[in-house]
Amino acid sequence: MSLAIETEHLVRRFGAHTVVDQVSLRVPSRSVYGFLGRNGAGKTTTFKLLLGLLRPDAGQVRIGGIDVVRQRIAALRQVGALLEAQGFYPHLKGREQLDLQRRLLGLPASEVDRVLELTEMQAHGGRTIGDYSLGMRQRLGLARALLGAPSVLILDEPTNGLDPEGMADMRGFLRSLPERSGATVLLSSHLLGEIEQIASHIGMLCEGRLVLQGRLEDLQAEQDGAVLFGTDAAAAAIDLARGLGIPADPCDGGMLARFALDQPIEAASAALNHQLCTAGIAVHTVAPQRRSLEAVYRRASQALSSTSNIALA
């Protein structure tokens, strides 16, 4: 698997506060990598380290295999970025701002129309940036990041300030970007539900530490033993399951049974299903439940706090 972005034990401190703590990111090429964390977890600081805007206290950063600390210009030639502070000139028109940027990058004039079209900003390119809504500024920031068709996009909270419709558009746009342009997208968010809808891979940052990383599907597929039994006789099914020592609760459409993880879930669900049928309880669905990203996050954060407690003890 080739990696578009890679860090090795990255550390950054502000005074005595370690804000990025031994972070080893693995962002596969052509992935949409969702970088999750609560406010203050260290996401923006990590992005600044990736972009060479801050120097790490320890560790390495490579983009497309090039070391960002040693060869910053060569590494960043491959990158388009959208950070919180967009630094636009409010008196310029959107199109003029993009034109300024594309000249600095030595790109052809046609680039401005290309990125305006990609971000569906053609209609607003002639308006003054000072009059833009927050959502339009976000789109203009994205348009600027896309100038020169970089192979890596680093986007800090790209859906910030968008209305629900704008958010949905942006999600669709970002999700399809690797397929359409071959680019790799690394984006941060504190919204689990949002990342769940966009990302192919995720990394979770908790108090500066990367507590979880991998393909979203793999993380969600890790079983937590919950299986839905669809039935109209949920109460009877729950009694029977509990009588067999299997924790079970009502849920939408029937019963949610939780099997111990030390047994194959297929065999355990088949055995319970047989018992239910034998007792005359009709079951129309047996469906192992995908774990929500929220559950994955909760588990990872709990694991971190329990190790911190051990360290403190």
Ligand SMILES: Nc1ncnc2c1ncn2[C@@H]1O[C@H](COP(=O)(O)OP(=O)(O)OP(=O)(O)O)[C@@H](O)[C@H]1O
């Ligand atoms: N230049 C700085 N000097 C001192 N502390 C800083 C500096 N920049 C960030 N911090 C601190 O580092 C921690 C992480 O901040 P950071 O902005 O990286 O978090 P974040 O995950 O991006 O949060 P948010 O989602 O709120 O933007 C915070 O406690 C913040 O106060």
